[in-house]
Every structure is written in C-alpha cells, then in structure tokens.
Amino acid sequence: KNQVEQSPQSLIILEGKNCTLQCNYTVSPFSNLRWYKQDTGRGPVSLTIMTFSENTKSNGRYTATLDADTKQSSLHITASQLSDSASYICVVPTYSGAGSYQLTFGKGTKLSVIP
Amino acid sequence: NAGVTQTPKFRVLKTGQSMTLLCAQDMNHEYMYWYRQDPGMGLRLIHYSVGEGTTAKGEVPDGYNVSRLKKQNFLLGLESAAPSQTSVYFCASSLTRGGNTEAFFGQGTRLTVV
Numbered sequence A: 001k002n003q004v005e006q007s008p009q010s011l012i013i014l015e016g017k018n019c020t021l022q023c024n025y026t027v028s029p030f031s032n033l034r035w036y037k038q039d040t041g042r043g044p045v046s047l048t049i050m051t052f053s054e055n056t057k058s059n060g061r062y063t064a065t066l067d068a069d070t071k072q073s074s075l076h077i078t079a080s081q082l083s084d085s086a087s088y089i090c091v092v093p094t095y096s097g098a099g100s101y102q103l104t105f106g107k108g109t110k111l112s113v114i115p
Numbered sequence B: 001n002a003g004v005t006q007t008p009k010f011r012v013l014k015t016g017q018s019m020t021l022l023c024a025q026d027m028n029h030e031y032m033y034w035y036r037q038d039p040g041m042g043l044r045l046i047h048y049s050v051g052e053g054t055t056a057k058g059e060v061p062d063g064y065n066v067s068r069l070k071k072q073n074f075l076l077g078l079e080s081a082a083p084s085q086t087s088v089y090f091c092a093s094s095l096t097r098g099g100n101t102e103a104f105f106g107q108g109t110r111l112t113v114v
Helices: none
Strands: A004-007 A010-014 A019-025 A032-038 A045-051 A056-059 A062-067 A072-077 A086-097 A100-105 A109-114 B004-007 B010-013 B019-025 B031-037 B044-049 B065-067 B073-078 B087-094 B109-113
Touching: A004 A086, A010 A019, A019 A032, A019 A086, A019 A109, A032 A062, A032 A072, A045 A056, A045 A062, A072 A086, A100 B044, B004 B087, B019 B031, B019 B087, B019 B109, B031 B073, B044 B065, B044 B073, B073 B087
Parallel strands: A010 A109, B010 B109
Antiparallel strands: A004 A019, A019 A072, A032 A045, A032 A086, A056 A062, A062 A072, A086 A100, A086 A109, B004 B019, B019 B073, B031 B044, B031 B087, B065 B073, B087 B109
8 A cells, every 4th residue: 555654743843953854655656755844724835856866855954865765755954943833744646547646645744843 | 926726714614514615726737636634644635637627536535526617726515514524625736647746735725514
C-alpha cells in the first residue's frame, strides 16, 4: 500500500534554533516528493520538489534532502522564525494509470516556533 | 493574483441540510480537486475533474456530488449533511496530472455539521 509517514507529529522549538522534519514513503514507482507548508487557516503551499535524481535542494532557510534508496526525505529549517510556525506536509504522487497521478499526503508535522 | 478561491470560508449546517461549496480558479488549469482534511489524517481526495464537464470519484466520495460546468469552477455539494462530514474542505487545481505538477490550493472551507 502506498503510504507517506511523517515524524514527529508535532514539534516546539525556540526562535533562532534549527530543526529537521522527517518523511518516509513507500510509494512505488517513485517520481518525486514535495514539501508543502500550511499556515493555520490557509491551504498548503509548495515549498520545494525533490525528484528522483536530486539529493539536496535549498529554498532560503529550508533545505530538503532525499534518499531514494531508503525512501526517506527530510526538511531542515535553519535559524527558525516565528513565521515558520505551520504544518509541513510531505506529498508523493502515486501513479494511477494513463499517465496520471494522484497525490498521497502525509499527516504533517505541526511546528511551533516560540520566542 | 487570486489563484484558487473558495466560498464560503465558514459554514455551520444542521444534520440533513444541503449546501454547495464553490471553487474558482483563474489559472486556466484543466484539473481540479476537492479534498477534506481531518485532524490526525492526511488530505483525502473526495472527487476530481480532468476538464470541463467531467468528474470522477476519489478516495472518499460518498455523501458528496460535484459539477464542473465551467472550466474555472468546481462545485462540491452535500445533499444531506451528516456530522461525519464536519471537516475542512480544500479545493485545488493543477495544470496537468503528471507526477511533477504542482497543486495549488484554496484557503479552505471549515464546515461544521451539528
């Protein structure tokens, strides 16, 4: 069964500290993985996409990694800010036939950055 | 710069009432989706559309109906609301259904059925 598992479920860190969020997936065949950020009361917004051949990609203070062999991805946030408080959702497309994909969502990690 | 817009943002229904959620996108995307998000669960696909005039069932379609009469609009209907349909509903759209395509989400509709 295609699954996306995220850990931890929630995380509280002090402003200015770093943190790492984890995503394990069992989707096959694998094409890519996206990290979305969902602010409270808003819809998810894409942060970055990791394709099969990419190991590391940075977007400002966010750095995503991918290990396709172990089927793991991480999202590292550097020098956290209060505005980083949000849920971070790992999403992997699942092939559904005829060139189409459906998205498999993780349950998300709720990050709280406190002053 | 609207992207995907959902109306209403909040709604309280009594059991058995009906309502329609409206989703509009201005990106000329072919594909549109309705998801529900419940505590402790990932987003789950209710219905989707691959183009004007087409709809298809997703993972959790029971109790919902949809229509896509215009390319830019995707409506989600609840004919007889049940407490189990209390959730946050998200509409999304994408240019393609390829694996690399990005889904753009609306801001959500929080529905409570009492």
